[in-house]
Amino acid sequence: MSDMVACFDRDGFVFPIRAYTDAEIARLLRRFRAELLPLWMDPTQETDYTFQTHLLYPWLDEVIRNKVILDAVEALLGPDLLLWNTSFVAKPAHDPYYASWHQDLTYWGLEPPKVVTAWLAFTDSSAANGCVRFVPGTHQHGLLAVTETHAEGNMLSRGQLVDVDNAEPRAVNGELKAGEISIHHGLVVHGSNPNTSGDDRIGMTMTFIAPDVMCRKGRDTATLVRGRDVCDQFDLNPAPGSEGDPSAIARHRMASRRRAAIINAPNSD
Numbered sequence: 001m002s003d004m005v006a007c008f009d010r011d012g013f014v015f016p017i018r019a020y021t022d023a024e025i026a027r028l029l030r031r032f033r034a035e036l037l038p039l040w041m042d043p044t045q046e047t048d049y050t051f052q053t054h055l056l057y058p059w060l061d062e063v064i065r066n067k068v069i070l071d072a073v074e075a076l077l078g079p080d081l082l083l084w085n086t087s088f089v090a091k092p093a094h095d096p097y098y099a100s101w102h103q104d105l106t107y108w109g110l111e112p113p114k115v116v117t118a119w120l121a122f123t124d125s126s127a128a129n130g131c132v133r134f135v136p137g138t139h140q141h142g143l144l145a146v147t148e149t150h151a152e153g154n155m156l157s158r159g160q161l162v163d164v165d166n167a168e169p170r171a172v173n174g175e176l177k178a179g180e181i182s183i184h185h186g187l188v189v190h191g192s193n194p195n196t197s198g199d200d201r202i203g204m205t206m207t208f209i210a211p212d213v214m215c216r217k218g219r220d221t222a223t224l225v226r227g228r229d230v231c232d233q234f235d236l237n238p239a240p241g242s243e244g245d246p247s248a249i250a251r252h253r254m255a256s257r258r259r260a261a262i263i264n265a266p267n268s269d
Contacts, residue, residue, distance in 0.1 A: 077116060090203075
């Protein structure tokens with residue numbers, strides 16, 4: 001574990017870490033395709049099923065409490081852990097969409113930056129199908145200047161592009177086998193290229209924070225996944241009791257509205 005921490009401190013990311021066996025991640029992928037993907041692709045749905053779905057599905061609540069993942073995150077953030085966000089990211093075969101070089105914390109309003117994201121591969125994630133790419137050491141420079149390009153084909157909400165020197169020559173492909181995770185710092189510069197392969201790239205992100213982190217854009221929600229919430233900076237979400245639980249659906253809608261307002265709020269100078 002000490003080698004992992006040293007690598008993370010130096011580069012701002014670490015991979016691969018095996019979190020699930022091949023059989024286990026295959027079962028999770030089947031559930032995603034059967035239960036979530038149809039809802040995700042349905043334009044009549046009012047609920048965003050790519051976002052915070054651990055609040056709706058007990059099997060995803062189990063994923064965010066995976067011992068291997070939490071042990072690795074604890075080594076980086078300490079014994080008390082909150083989950084701030086989950087999302088699903090997918091690039092179908094031959095998908096031209098990409099993510100420009102960016103930092104996660106640009107619009108999140110989380111301070112101090114004790115924030116890491118675990119990227120769980122539901123399918124193999126390779127250079128050919130548009131894996132996450134990292135620029136080593138960029139987490140050490142704080143928030144960088146950003147240009148909002150709103151470029152066509154960019155997966156990011158504002159097409160944000162950070163100003164970083166020599167990103168391409170230094171970039172590292174975060175290639176993962178299904179069931180493996182990468183973990184990256186909230187300030188490390190990263191992005192991804194289009195999927196030029198015939199294979200889907202599907203992953204789940206889990207963003208963890210230490211309890212002393214606060215959201216300067218307003219009080220937000222989080223889920224306690226290990227230890228204690230010693231600072232009371234967030235309203236805590238309970239685990240879902242069952243799929244289709246009306247109270248869980250209401251909490252998910254409330255959390256989604258609150259989070260959207262925070263991310264869309266302008267940054268203060």
